[in-house]
Amino acid sequence: MNEPLMTVVMSSYNQEKYISEAIESVLMQKTDFPVRLIVTDDHSTKDGTVGIIRRYVAKYPDRIVALLNGENGRYLKNVLRAMAQVKSEYYTLLDADDYWTDPNYLAEAVAFLKTYPDHTVYGRCLAWRKEDGSSGRQFPETWKGYDADFEEFMRRNLPSPLTPAAVFRNVIFREGVPDFLLQAVGTSRERPFDGDVFRFFQHLDRGRAFFENKVSGVYRMSDAGIFVGMSPAKRHFIQAWCFILYARHFGRARRRFLKLAWRQVRAGLRSLIMV
Numbered sequence: 001m002n003e004p005l006m007t008v009v010m011s012s013y014n015q016e017k018y019i020s021e022a023i024e025s026v027l028m029q030k031t032d033f034p035v036r037l038i039v040t041d042d043h044s045t046k047d048g049t050v051g052i053i054r055r056y057v058a059k060y061p062d063r064i065v066a067l068l069n070g071e072n073g074r075y076l077k078n079v080l081r082a083m084a085q086v087k088s089e090y091y092t093l094l095d096a097d098d099y100w101t102d103p104n105y106l107a108e109a110v111a112f113l114k115t116y117p118d119h120t121v122y123g124r125c126l127a128w129r130k131e132d133g134s135s136g137r138q139f140p141e142t143w144k145g146y147d148a149d150f151e152e153f154m155r156r157n158l159p160s161p162l163t164p165a166a167v168f169r170n171v172i173f174r175e176g177v178p179d180f181l182l183q184a185v186g187t188s189r190e191r192p193f194d195g196d197v198f199r200f201f202q203h204l205d206r207g208r209a210f211f212e213n214k215v216s217g218v219y220r221m222s223d224a225g226i227f228v229g230m231s232p233a234k235r236h237f238i239q240a241w242c243f244i245l246y247a248r249h250f251g252r253a254r255r256r257f258l259k260l261a262w263r264q265v266r267a268g269l270r271s272l273i274m275v
Contacts (some may be wrong), residue, residue, distance in 0.1 A: 004034035006106055006167075007088040011040055011079050012096035013072075016047035018220070023056050025099040025217065027063070029106045038050075038085060039096075040067040042078040069126050075186045076194035083173050091170050093196075098164040100217035101127070102105045109167035112210060120207030121200060124216035125160030130223060137215065138162070145213040150204050154256045160200040168199075171206045180249075187223075192242035206252055236268030 008026050012019055019039075026037050041054050049069055050068060053184060057066045059263075067081050078095070094100065102108075109122040125145075129135040139159075146158050153160075172178065184193045200209070230238075243261035247254045 002034070003273065004036040004067050004088050005090060006031070006033060006035045006110060007086045008037045008106075009079065009082040009086065009091065010037060010096055011042065011075060011082070012044065012049055012053070013042040013078070014044045014046045016044075016052060016095035017051045017097075018099075019049055019052055019096040020056075020095045021099045022094055025101070026094065027060070028103050029100070030103045031107045031110070033110065035063070035106060036088065037064045038067065038082045039064060040078050040082040041069060042074070043069045043072040048181055059075075073166045073185070074190070076181070076196075079194070080177050080181060080185070084177050086170060086173050088139065089170055090167060090227040091173070092167045093199075094164050094217075097220045097222060099166065099219060102214075102216045105216040106167065111151050113167065113169050116208075116210070118207055120146070120171055120203040120209055121161070121209035121258060122167045123209060123211040124165040124223065125211075125213045126162055126165045126217055126219045127215050128219045128221055135218075138219070139213055141213070141216055143213050145211040146242070147210045149208050150201075150250075150252060153204060153209065154253050158211070161211060162219055163196040164219055165197065166200060169207065172202055188241070189245060191238060192245040194261060197242070198246065201246060201250060205252075231271070232269040233268040234265045240264035 010022060010026070021038070023037065026035070029035060039056075041050060041053060042051050053066050053068070057064050065085070069078060069081065090113060092106070093108070098263040105124065112122050113119055126137060126138045127135060146156070148156065148158060181193055184190050191250035203209070243257045243264065247261065250257065
C-alpha cells in the first residue's frame with residue numbers, strides 16, 4: 001500500500017457493539033486523497049470485535065490495516081503500535097466507540113492545514129451521547145472557537161479538542177515514536193501521556209491550533225470510561241500528576257502547569273476532607 005496523505009488510527013478493545021459504526025464513518029469520508037485506516041486491537045477476547053475487524057480488512061484490503069495484539073497492553077501501548085506506522089503527512093484518531101457524522105470532516109481539515117502551514121492542529125466540536133440515550137453538544141453554537149499559539153492557549157485557558165475531533169500535521173511521528181513515550185509504557189507516566197490532552201500539547205508546541213465550532217462526530221460517554229467509578233480525590237490527584245509531567249515536558253509553560261497541578265491537589269484534598 002502506498003503511503004496515504006491521511007492516516008486514521010482506531011484503538012479498539014471489546015467494542016463489538018460500536019466498531020462497525022466507527023469504521024463506516026471513516027469509509028464514508030469524501031476526500032480526493034487516499035486515507036488509510038489502521039485498526040489496532042488490544043487483544044479483544046470477550047466479544048466478536050476481532051471477527052468484525054477481519055471482515056472489514058478482507059473487504060477493504062487497500063484501505064484498512066489491522067494490528068491484532070496477542071496480549072492486552074492497555075491504551076498507550078496499543079496506540080503507539082499503530083503510531084509507529086504513521087508516516088503520512090496528516091493523521092487523526094478515532095476510538096472504536098465513537099464515530100464521525102460529517103462526511104467532509106477529513107477533507108476540510110486537510111484543506112485548512114494545507115492553507116495554513118504554521119498550524120499543526122485542526123480541531124472541531126463534538127456531539128455527545130450517553131448510554132441512557134441522552135445527548136447534547138460539547139459547546140454552544142454561539143461559541144466562536146479560537147486560533148491560538150501555545151502561550152495564548154494557556155493564557156486564555158482554552159479547551160483542547162477531544163480525540164475524535166482533532167486532525168494533526170504529522171510533525172511528531174514521521175521520524176518514529178519518541179523514546180520517552182515508549183519508555184512511559186507500564187510506568188506511572190503512562191496515564192499522563194496516553195490521552196488527547198498531551199497529544200494536543202505536543203503538536204501545539206510545534207505550531208498553532210485552530211478550533212472550529214462545527215460538529216464533526218459523536219463522542220460516547222460510556223459507563224466503562226476510565227474515570228467512571230473513580231473517587232473524586234483520585235481523579236484530582238491523577239490530573240495533578242498529569243500537569244506536573246506536562247510542566248517538566250513543556251518548559252515554556254512550566255509555571256502555568258504547576259499552578260494547575262496545585263489546584264487539582266487542593267481539590268483532591270478537599271474531596272478527602274468532605275468524605
